Amino acid sequence: MSTDATRERGRHRDPGATDAERQAKAAHSDRTRAEARLGWYLAGPAFVIMLAVTLYPILQAFYDSLFRYRLTTPDDKAFIWFENYWVILRDGLFWQSVGVTLFITVVTVIVELILGFALALVMHRAIRRLRGLLRTAILVPYGIITVVSAFAWFYAFDINSGYVNHWFDWVPGISPDLNWFAQTGTSLFVIIASEIWKTTPFISLLLLSGLAQVPTDLEEAAEVDGATAWQRFQRVIIPNMKAAIMVAVLFRALDAFRIFDNVFIMTNGANGTTVLSLLAYKTSIGRLEIGLGSAISVLLFLCVILICWIAIKLFKVDLASARGE
Amino acid sequence: MTGTLTGRQRFWWAVITVLVLLWALFPVVSIFATSFKLPSQLNLGLFWPKTWTTSNYEQILVGDAKTLFLSALRNSIGISLIATAIAVVLATLAAYAIGRLDFPGKRLILTAALGVSIFPAISIVTPLFNLWRNIGLYDTWLGLIIPYLSLTLPISIWTLAAFFRQIPWELEQAAQVDGATSWQAFRKAIVPLAAPGVFTTALIAFFIAWNDFVYGISLTSTDRARPVPAALAFFTGASQFEEPTGAISAAAVVVTIPVVILVLLFQRQIVAGLTQGAVKG
């Protein structure tokens, strides 16, 4: 499907371009206004709903975060300015969970980028007969509920109900006595494995769309010139996919940073595996400390914004390319 | 790449296919196997059940956990479908406006969609909980559908905007020349062309709503609205101290079946949707 026609039209529409348009401006202004109105009529509801379900609650969360407010002692509610933030920012547990969250984010993104690229290449190159089968298989983890994935991995590794220890006891360090969920490192390993399994298809599909944009003739020319597969990959494919890779990484990083389900199911934060989302959940929902919990929520939100800002400003991720523009 | 393969290539493709299948399906098979184990045989360290039993399925489909699981299944399906439908309708209108019309604030809408899609659900759960219980939306379908829109709307808008960018709008112009209004032109000329994209978007949005856990555990408390992922924490063994491993596995398999069916039927469309139509064949 060619998009040239639409591109062409789009260029014509750019404001203040040609004389002809300027002349026709008066006649068009009514139409422009009508188009703007229609545009907002059509897009308005979606816009309003999106803002209503996020902007209002986050403002409310910020307001709540300025109070000492515990749900079961409503009489003690008091306005305390930024004291909750002060408490959180001085707390080792908060910084530990920031560290764990970042660790999970970095590891999953790196592994998923490599695995996802391999899968994208497989899907891209596969012959027609295999393509359907491979895609179906790769999409299964994408569609599966994260909680289900968490249980599947948890039961497989659990020292009581699991079989992994029995299968891999020839691997140094693994024995039937290895309790994966008793130490930080091994717990994080399984959490990250489940997260990677579940979300690699997403990243590999984004990369697949990037692969499709690599000009075939360039690749072929390189092949004619005697470039090895690795050289072609390095010199032709990667540079042409830079935008797609950056977008995929950013989206996945932001998603991984919000990890909750896997940790909640597998360790519920034991052995120093508490992530930011879980800390926010435990504080506001578990302990019913609305003020303190809201403050963590606001900080989590700010972290996400910060990551996004860094990616866009420092790494120049072009989000427009995510829309295929 | 459609030509005949050499024997060597054939071999390597076979190896790759097996590896991919193993990687993608192994955890699913694993929980499938667990769902057929007797409670007393869970700890044998075996992959396949020693004796196959359907008692776990009986527990959740006709036994003790029937009301719990079946109502959760009903809630999950109903809420996800409604949230998907609303999101797709609103996103179609918005994406049409973005792809087709020129109006101030286009970029703002796309940026807002992006902003909402990176929003940490956990950050807004507490305020939503307080608001919902004040206005009576706590533990209702609507109380989940609204936050689900924050998950399904942004991706729907983006996917559809990308789809709509590829539609030959000349058709619409032609219709407009024939005297149709913008709305009529949209409905008659564009909707049929856009339908596949809308369908794909609906699938993706449904997966996302179906996957939710945070809102499900925080904004519900009874059978009235509790979705399946949240209900898994309510299963119990023969006594409260016994792990409901079997029941959870069986429920996990049941809720995975629709996913597998949808993926089997529509893998091409889903891939096209997620890669924004950029994929061949």
Next chain:
Amino acid sequence: MRRRTRLVSTAVAIAVVGGLAACGDSGSSAPTLTWYINPDDGGQAQIAQECTEAAGGAYSIETSVLPRDASSQREQLARRLAAKDSSIDLMSLDPPFIPELAEPGFLAPVPDDVKERVTQDVVAGALAGATWKDELVTVPFWANTQLLWYRKSVAAAAGLDMTQPVTWDQIIDAVRTQDVYLAVQGAKAESLTVWINALVASAGGEIVVNPTADAEHIELGLESDAGREAARIIGTIGKEGLGGPGLPTEDENAGLSVFQGDKGSFMVNWPFVWSATKAGVEDGTLTQALLDDIGWALYPRVDAGAPPGTPYGGINLGVGAFSKHTDLAYEAAECIVTPEHQAYYFSTNGNPASNTAAYSDAAVLEAYPMAPVIRDSLELAVPRPQTPYYNDVSIGLQETWHPPSSVDPDSTPQRSTDFITAVLRGERLL
């Protein structure tokens, strides 16, 4: 069955005549009471149905299930009650969380006549657990306690005379010499608090000295000989690997698996282990020989000269303060906790009765031959700290006493005291 129903309806009839004759004929449709229950083997739903029938149209009870673990149950209920939810009529409450709900007035006061009837013949531990600030605030339903379960073969090989009270140190020695695993609950969960509390109580101490104080003034009793003794026992088991590799994630269920396994020896656990093991034998997974090898005794002592402070669990019935039918809800609660229902619940679902009358029931003795020991244990049971801040105290303990191998008598009690105190003052996150 018929006999029981008749007994119940008589009891209810008396109650109705006592207070609510007018209510009976004014409403044409009987009010539906919602009872939030913890997940079980169907027993509470069955009792609800029987009580609905027995009420003869005065009310009907509908059950709604809560999450499996106690702290999630508390979360759900506390959040709904804080929202003044009128749909909560009856609740199955885990005792440690009762003060938190009683303090802000989330529980409807128990009428004096009900108080008198539902406290008759109730074991001491259950009464203590249903009370807050010397006032009965809930109706005792069933009361749980942990016993010491042992493999007769292992005890014999270690030369332990199980007819006499045994101490933790004796058990630790036996496990060391026999190269077996001791099954205790070392997972970072509520069950760890149960263990710590029982050890501290058995050593003659208490975790919270002044449980009715407000958050700023709560004082912990861990920095004492009792606290250090508890830390010594947990630390020894953890450091020496006596609990096996699964200890840091071992909950009640996992503990049972260890106990049933090749290296099973001693275990502290709730009575469900008996019915679960019997079910395993019926499935053909476990052998009859294993079942025959299992013995039981009172919870181990810390101090050879003093009886243990045994763990106390179970469920009490609370009535929501915002319910539209608190009077009917108390009526229903009385119906639910009749000794007959408790005996039925005990023998079918394995949840021991709080009423001593149920312990002479033939079906109970048939299903649980250790019922008399359970009853004795309940008389010694010590509730976990009864403070409105129990949740923070319990999670604070789990945070500082986990994994068991990190527990040290010289540092852990102090560390956890400092931590919990700071959390309660709002200076630390949990």
